[in-house]
Amino acid sequence: MKRAQKINPLEAGMHGLFFLCGFVAVAFVLVITVYLVISGLPAIREIGPVNFLLGTTWDSKNKTNPQYGILPFILTSIYGTAGAIVVGVPIGFLTAVFLAKVAPPKVAAVIRPAVDLLAGIPSVVYGMVGMVVLLPAIRELFQLRAGDTLLAAILVLAVMILPSIISVSETALRSVPREYEEASLALGATEIETYFRVTVPAAKSGVAAAVVLGVGRAIGEAMAIMMVAGNAPNMPGLFKSVKFLTTAVASEMSYASDGTLHKMALFSIGLVLFIFIMMINVVLNAILKGEKE
Amino acid sequence: MEEANIMPQTALEVCRNEKCRGKGLSMGRKIYDRGLRGLVWLCAGLTCTLLVFLIGYIFYRGLPNLSLEFLTTQESLLKGTMGILPAIQNTLYVVGVTLVIALPLGVGAAVYLTEYASNRRLVTTIEFATETLSGIPSILYALVGYLAFSKTLGLGYSLLAASLTLAMMNLPTIIRTTQESLKTVPQGYREGALGLGSGKWHMIRTIVLPGSIDGIVTGCILSVGRIVGESAVLLYVGGMDGTMNNFFASLDKFAHSSGATLTVQLYVFAKERAMMDPAFAVAVVLLVLTFLINLAAKVVGKRLRQR
Amino acid sequence: MEELILSARGLNLYYGENHALKDISIDIPERRITALIGPSGCGKSTFLRTINRMNDLIPNVKITGSLTYRGQEIYAPEQDVTDLRKRIGMVFQKPNPFPMSIYDNVAYGPRTHGTRNKVKLDEIVEESLRGAAIWDEVKDRLKKSALGLSGGQQQRLCIARALAVKPDVLLMDEATSALDPISTAKIEDLAAELKNDYTIIMVTHNMQQAARISDNTAFFLLGELVEFGETEQMFSMPQDKRTEDYITGRFG
Incomplete structure (x- = not known):
């Protein structure tokens, strides 16, 4: 009985390992979301959400006055x-x-x-x-x-x-x-x-x-x-x-x-x-x- | 076939429904019936025409340009050769590295979901994440892969960075197929093993995983199909060189070699260099690969269903 | 003398190599309940499905001999199958209402056959539901899904659906076998009432049911029609040894 109560380190380790694998999918989604939000927001803030989303001109090649309306x-x-x-x-x-x-x-x-x-x-x-x-x-x-x-x-x-x-x-x-x-x-x-x-x-x-x-x-x-x-x-x-x-x-x-x-x-x-x-x-x-x- | 043994009053064959379909229908019903039937046949015909045309056209344009030399040399002005060996090699490298990363993670996640997880909410969260991953288009993977692996990890344009990105992308496929086949392993096997006093990991290693090998293989095959067909990630994260890589020369080479896979090579030929003949030859190679991959998935899938 | 409505003469049916109906000859009278009994696989359901040509849907079926409905060959090349099935309605073993509202279920047949008028449809729906003794239970929820009804109610709805196209004959293929005893009793009562207007042919594996409600009984065994006659006669004094063995429960 005593032995059964003792936690087998291998079993516990594998459990943890499998849990990590399961969590990887969640981590990936978080990574994707975080990267897209962090890298996506600055430009929207700089251009202005209205200008960005509702602007009808996209002119990225214009050196003096580029337009970023999407x-x-x-x-x-x-x-x-x-x-x-x-x-x-x-x-x-x-x-x-x-x-x-x-x-x-x-x-x-x-x-x-x-x-x-x-x-x-x-x-x-x-x-x-x-x-x-x-x-x-x-x-x-x-x-x-x-x-x-x-x-x-x-x-x-x-x-x-x-x-x-x-x-x-x-x-x-x-x-x-x-x-x-x-x-x-x-x-x-x-x-x-x-x-x-x-x-x-x-x-x-x-x-x-x-x-x-x-x-x-x-x-x-x-x-x-x-x-x-x-x-x-x-x-x-x-x-x-x-x-x-x-x-x-x-x-x-x-x-x-x-x-x-x-x-x-x-x-x-x-x-x-x-x-x-x-x-x-x-x-x-x-x-x-x-x-x- | 034996004949009826008694003389019938009137012998008649079954009038199959094709022959007397819609006899005596009212005009309106006849139009509805015939019209829709015609439309169904028309659309099916359209799909088939499209299929035959696409496949036929690719072979028609590509086969004349396909040769052993095309498959086994690299492009060289000095030697005057025009081959796609580097692209084949890069494709194999990407497929291999991606699977080495994604397979343990995916199988592990599936095992966790079916064998360990007891918290309903956690399972729902993981499954939602998996579904989300499978719905994200490859151009977004390309963006994130570029940011996370090329920039943050400093891998630059490299096939390793592309493989890491593709591992993210193919994780859902492997999780799903493995999970499906884990579910086909009878509960009694597990109880039997645990009842004999084996630990859970031992039970999984000896009973559950061997029993779900078909599903794992199916997942691999489907992933291979997706990797071979992928282009955006490979183009923007993996680079587009057409020269041979020597991945195994050094660790640095392994991590930083960039290059075009078959799809990227095709894109470069077709769009950047307007060289349609070799592009179609690559298309034939891709088509044949797709066909073989589908065939393999079907064979393994059939074995899985028979269980 | 009662009118005959269906007659088979030397009817044979093959599923590929399998001889499923062997030389069946039978005369079924109008406005009576005819029960088809026999052990599973004896051909009684096959015969039932031959009457409204539901067997047409199975590949490799071959039929020889004669089967007439009001003197018309059912398998004649000029026979209009949709019209035949409109006249010869069917109720299935498992209640199978469409996943639509109760109203739409009943209106499906008339709509298919060209009735579009709303007032007319309302009339038909009410009449059919009353005819199937389920009107009072569903009149307040006609627009609700039919799948919310109990099994017995679903089966009566399916009967109402069959009645809505004003059939002449009603085929019931073990229509009560999936139901509880109370629902079964309701359907049996309904059948007894319906025979004033319709000819009912029912397949049943429940001999008490055949004895209770049918006027005539046909006993099938291994694809053969062993015996056909008045129910009372058959259950009290079977002519054939095999019939006797079956109804006394020696096999089946």
């Missing part, structure tokens, strides 16, 4: 994400309906791994194919001087969010109990009526999660759209060269010199993006939690 980036990120959702969600969702319900099993078994492959393709590859295929096409089609536009970025983003929209919606559709569908069919509804009036409403929180996930992906993507969006700090327009929050950071990181207001403003953009992402995560968690209940 409203164009914020709006571009919002428009671009919304555009990608508008294009990508219906296609992805209906493809998910196809894979989960309509497709012959053998066909679905071929398409599904291909969609997984699409999900794994590095974003620079999407950006490159966009550069080579999409940009000339847009330039020709709309008679523009250059194809690097918000439209190109939206299309690339739409393709990039497609795989996650498809797989998350498909999982949600598949988890709807078969009994619901049988009841609907037994009432004389056709299969399609059943899928869209019973299965889809029953899976709506899963589909909503897919959309929010797509929003998160789209708003956070940098490299692919940096290759197709033109990267001029214009207010957004479908056929204008634009800069997103992400690409503003990505495209100017390497040439802004340390310690300048310019570099600090880039960190502030990172902070704004971080806040956007956290809001999306909160929404996503709320949806997923609601689904469990």
